[in-house]
Amino acid sequence: xxxxxxxxxxxxxxxxxxxxxxxxxxxxxxxxxxxxxxxxxxxxxxxxxxxxxxxxxxxxxxxxxxxxxxxxxxxxxxxxxxxxxxxxxxxxxxxxxxxxxxxxxxxxxxxxxxxxxxxxxxxxx
Numbered sequence: 001x002x003x004x005x006x007x008x009x010x011x012x013x014x015x016x017x018x019x020x021x022x023x024x025x026x027x028x029x030x031x032x033x034x035x036x037x038x039x040x041x042x043x044x045x046x047x048x049x050x051x052x053x054x055x056x057x058x059x060x061x062x063x064x065x066x067x068x069x070x071x072x073x074x075x076x077x078x079x080x081x082x083x084x085x086x087x088x089x090x091x092x093x094x095x096x097x098x099x100x101x102x103x104x105x106x107x108x109x110x111x112x113x114x115x116x117x118x119x120x121x122x123x124x125x
Contacts, residue, residue, distance in 0.1 A: 081116035
């Protein structure tokens with residue numbers, strides 16, 4: 001799996017491509033922690049899963065990630081928009097959204113970057 005972080009002024013885009021695996025999820029977790037610890041404000045994020053061909057992760061992998069994510073301290077509340085384009089990516093994203101119970105993260109599933117940016121521009125949470 002390949003992934004790319006793109007930094008904008010007030011949010012970060014994470015683009016995922018190829019096969020999304022447990023090892024890729026662990027590497028993303030490490031990189032997110034690095035990004036968040038290096039900034040004064042935790043940025044909102046967009047996760048684009050539209051180019052993922054195969055999800056090679058289990059419920060347990062997603063659950064473990066949600067638990068790790070919950071333990072990561074945030075400097076402020078954040079919005080996390082997941083761009084999905086088909087049923088498979090919607091289902092995997094919905095599973096993570098359901099398992100996520102971090103009190104400072106609000107997740108929304110969207111169809112485009114424009115929709116994510118519009119949500120970011122709305123009043124906070």
